[in-house]
Amino acid sequence: MKKLGKTFLLSSALVLALSACNQQSSSDEGGNVQLTLFSTVTNESDKAALNDAIKEFEKKNPNIDIKENFPADKYEGMLRVKMAANDMPDLFDTHGWSKDRYGEYVEDLQDMKWVKDLDPAMDNILKDQSGKVYAYPLNQAKDGITYNATLLKKYGITPPSTFDEWMNAMETVKKKSKGEVTPLWFAGSDKSSFGQYFDQFATPLLVTDSKHDYRKELLNGTFKDWSKFDFLPEKLKEMQEKGLLNKDVLTAQNQQMTDLMAQNKIAFVIGGGLLGPSVKELNPDVQLGVIPMPIIYKGDQPSWIGGERHTLAVWKDSEHKKEAKKFLEFLAQPEMVKKIAEATSLPAGLTNAKADNYFAKDYEKYKDVKVEPYFDRVYLPSGMWDVLGASGQELLSKSMNPEQVSKKIGEEYKRLYKPKK
Structure with missing residues (x-):
């Protein structure tokens, strides 16, 4: 992978744009916590699924507010700038690059309860040999x-x-x-x-x-x-x-x-x-x-x-890792796993729920077929x-x-x- 160049630090216009659209995670005077979340989802059904999950979580956790961002084709450029400045969102999508591109910026999630339900097909993609877990899979690509x-x-x-x-x-x-x-x-x-x-x-x-x-x-x-x-x-x-x-x-x-x-x-x-x-x-x-x-x-x-389709990683230097992980725990509940997988028409990343999506019968028919990573991302x-x-x-x-x-x-x-x- 290319190392991030110093030129990114000089992209002042983009940095200013980021500041405008992505507020830093913060705590207001009332003690409420705001988390920033960046995702690569682009189609409306995927956005709606994630937004619904956020609203439901906020309703149950009124002291936590999640500021979601869907930059579409500007995502990678924005995240590269933020990596260069070591100023990442509290939660962000690793979109296929959890280890190679974002590995040094993510919190190790291996101690979270949902890891025991991680689909084995995702092991080589979201885990390393030491057992570190790099991100939570909202769904998986097949x-x-x-x-x-x-x-x-x-x-x-x-x-x-x-x-x-x-x-x-x-x-x-x-x-x-x-x-x-x-x-x-x-x-x-x-x-x-x-x-x-x-x-x-x-x-x-x-x-x-x-x-x-x-x-x-x-x-x-x-x-x-x-x-x-x-x-x-x-x-x-x-x-x-x-x-x-x-x-x-x-x-x-x-x-x-x-x-x-x-x-x-x-x-x-x-x-x-x-x-x-x-x-x-x-x-x-x-x-x-x-x-x-x-x-x-x-x-x-x-x-x-x-392998990865849409994920959420926690920034290792976030001031609100506890709250960010709490959102992941919420997403890992069986009813939420099922709801998001079905809304995005993709297999779930966890095995604690069975999603009834459009191609469910085909995925079940070929359930023993190995998932190989995208060629360009690895080789x-x-x-x-x-x-x-x-x-x-x-x-x-x-x-x-x-x-x-x-x-x-x-x-x-x-x-x-x-x-x-």
Whole structure:
């Protein structure tokens, strides 16, 4: 990870903006405590779930006031400035970086009662070898491939478990729909949609198969043969050439996805874990499903990609750690765990409650499938996400070929790599 530079301390305009929107935790004359809370949640249902929990907590604890902030795409910039100034919110979302980015700023939560109920799938993500617990999981990510179960049933397609099966399924969709259904849809105006493709499939390509396991080399900076990455851009290019992608793949916008899926115009999307409830609202006759990542090599096992989705960590230097932990204890009650998981349509991070969310049956079906962390968060240096996404756009715009994509990713990996301390 990049070390925070002194330049952040000089960003006076941003610091002033932070001061305006994020009051310091404080105690007023009446003895009330105000906690600051920063979260990365962006969609309205997630915000409502967290806001409802805050209001309920404040009602039961009238001496504690929580000032919540949802900065959306400004979150990381704000938190970097606050890390550089060692002036963190009392409670904050680690959004996938609990150990590598925020580890030195978080309170160890291992002595809290809810830790015994932490889902084992989260152990490697929220704990370290010493037992330190870095954050409380509001929910957890289990990303794979979301599919239109209504269409697959209509065309007699079994949800794929291998990459080859997935390619065959997409070709069947194109053939049987006579081109009326897009087999794989990308919101390509946002380069992160291609970043998601490369990131999620890099794990079965370079990590999970025992004969193609390069995690040690990736972690210590010695991975050099990036031609091994060629498979992914080659397949993406093949999909484009076979007409398996949306024709407007480079200009399509994310907000179009829900409408098109509800109209039975899309068969597969990468990720899409929050898509189900939105589609159901528009068209309850369309049923979606989600599967773990298909394997690339024979003999490998499928995996979910994810870990942290939304969390709350306690700042280790907060003046009100007791009150901050009290809020976490409140969230860890079974009824709250269930309520938040269902409101966000994601699996709960604790095992003391069973959430009945949209994809609950799929998560239960694949409950024994291992959750692997997001590839870029563990195996790539900071700054590589934009490289992955931009490379996908350049590939499909024909300004780069698959070999050039792999070469560029390898060059940027080498340039940005810094050993972890």
